[in-house]
Amino acid sequence: MLMPFVTVPIYSGPLPGDCDGDGDVDLDDVTSFTACFAGPALPPLGGCVCTEPDQDGDFDMADFALLQAHFTGPRDAR
Numbered sequence: 001m002l003m004p005f006v007t008v009p010i011y012s013g014p015l016p017g018d019c020d021g022d023g024d025v026d027l028d029d030v031t032s033f034t035a036c037f038a039g040p041a042l043p044p045l046g047g048c049v050c051t052e053p054d055q056d057g058d059f060d061m062a063d064f065a066l067l068q069a070h071f072t073g074p075r076d077a078r
């Protein structure tokens with residue numbers, strides 16, 4: 001009998017997109033991310049509290065794609 005499995009990446013640092021550092025990526029993090037979003041090759045907007053997901057110096061759709069890929073929903077709801 002084959003058993004389904006899920007690959008779960010293990011990060012040594014903060015979860016990409018976890019702007020508030022609470023161990024999940026949820027709508028609170030999306031709200032914080034949008035406060036940073038300026039577009040490709042532009043520095044984050046003032047007041048940004050997020051760690052940039054792809055570490056290339058901007059907050060663009062590539063960063064948002066990483067946030068989406070790691071979206072967990074609220075940790076309390078799991």
Ligand SMILES: [Ca+2]
Nearest residue numbers: 018022024025
């Ligand atoms: Ca979070």
Ligand SMILES: [Ca+2]
Nearest residue numbers: 056058059063
């Ligand atoms: Ca980036």
